[in-house]
Amino acid sequence: MATSIARFSRRALTPNPIRRFFATSAALATNTEAPKPKLTVSPSPDRAKWDYRGQRQIIPLGQWLPKVAVDAYVAPNVVLAGQVTVWDGSSVWNGAVLRGDLNKITLGFCANVQERCVVHAAWSSPTGLPAETLIDRYVTVGAYSLLRSCTIEPECIIGQHSILMEGSLVETRSILEAGSVVPPGRRIPSGELWGGNPARFIRTLTNEESLEIPKLAVAINHLSGDYFSEFLPYSTVYLEVEKFKKSLGIAV
Amino acid sequence: MGTLGRAIYTVGKWIRGSGQALDRVGSLLQGSHRFEEHLSRHRTLMNVFDKSPLVDKDVFVAPSASVLGDVQIGKGSSIWYGCVLRGDVNNISVGSGTNIQDNSLVHVAKTNLGGKVSPTTIGDNVTVGHSAVIHGCTVEDDAFVGMGATLLDGVVVEKHAMVAAGSIVKENTRIPSGEVWGGNPAKFMRKLTDEEIAYISKSAENYINLAHIHAAENSKSFDEIEVERALRKKYARKDEDYDSMLGIVRETPAELILPDNVLPEKTTTRVPTTHY
DSSP states (O other): HHHHHHHHHHHHHHHHHHHHHHHHHHHHHHHHHHOOOOOOOOOOOOOOOOTOOOOOOOOBBBTBBEEOTTOOEOTTTTTEEEEEEETTTTTTOOOOOOEEEEEEEEOTTTOOEEEOOOOOSSSSEEEEEEEEOOTTTEEOOOOOOESSSEOSSSOOOOOOOOOEEEEEEEEOEEOOTTEEOOTTTTTTTTTEEEETTTEEEEEEHHHHHHHHHHHHHHHHHHHHHHHHHHSSSOOOOOHHHHHHHHHHTOOO | HHHHHHHHHHHHHHHHHHHHHHHHHHHHHHGGOOOOOOOHHHHHHHHOBBBBBEEETTTTEOOOEEEEEEEEEEETOOOTTOEEEEEEEEEEEETTTTTTTTTTTTEESSSSSSSSOOOOOTTTTEOTTOEEEEEEEETTTTTTEETOOOEEETOOOOOOOEETOOEETTTEEEOOTTTEETTTTTTTEEOOOOOOOOOHHHHHHHHHHHHHHHHHHHHHOOHHHHHHHHHHHTTTTTOOOHHHTTOOOOOGGGGGGGOGGSTTTOOOSSSSOOOO
């Protein structure tokens, strides 16, 4: 009886100063913050916060399986989802996302999609034509570009950080300057240099410049060959997984 | 037959073992330039000390996305491939039915020119386009942030407003309801028509459906992936349209059929009817 009273009193007394300290600091914290709107979130305890497999590069959706040619270089942190076809000699560089879930995406021969691009295809295009994204042969799409349901005809250069919206058409041998934004349904005529937001005509290209365009694509193709040879045909991560599982006692 | 099977299994194991030994020899030859692959340490949902993300069970978070720190995401939302939602310095709250598309960045800085630091709030049914950068802003419900847009500190995008693609919205701009702003720096462009406002809500809804498919696909285990790969190889036939012109009916296995609501307006004939 006495011991229980002693235990009860001890429990009542000692946490109090600590609890009081926390209470005051919490009160201070809530006073300085602006009131946040209430959001009812019911998290699931099963959600995987970390998946040792990382992000899969090729994500099939239903019957669609992204197809990569044997000599095309696709960086390991690229995401190809849905109907994506990467033809021979082309390359998709780090961090790009090619999401062919609503419509087809085709990357032609020796084309390259550089770092961190997002290529998507909308379900329908404002022009009424098929809304697939077609990047034809020898096209260089610069880093950080966003392509959505556009058609890029052979031998073009799309500058870095450019945005091509639905239904736009870039005709053969034209160059888009870096940072240009092509509004939906616009056409960039053949052999011209356009740029700006929204994209406006700057000048026509000289013949020498037009001849340089496929040379750039081929140069990047050679570069992608170096990167391609860095990777083994099959990953050896499974060895580490087996070692891991063995150390944790999980059946391999 | 049992012993033969076991013998073949053992021979296979020896061959794999010798292959791994060869791999080690090759690595030795490559010396310091060799590459050793390790497990992916990418953490999709990560705590920053005591701030942990609170993500609803219905949300699709792509494995390559990073949701770090004090982030709350409501039900039905989707965070697509390569996004970074960094709630390290302040709070990020994403409503329900919102989609933050690929390679976007949502963040708030500790210091900015005004000295004020405000949390980032993204409302319900918002569409944030690809590669957008949202930095310390408030985006209200049913808004549309175009792809490649950069929203700087303190921007408020009101309900039913649209930020055009590629625009750079300067600090503390307020984009009124029902208007389209664009350009660098973002200025008023035009007013939204009613059907465009309806389109924004419809696009958010389409994305919720799309997110379910991607979520299902990304959470598959190794065995399921292998089974589907075998199925796909087995049933790789001609186009459905080609078949329907010839009057052939082919069966696609259940695992390979996408739900109908993903592709809008498509006449769903899983079993094509005969045409003459």
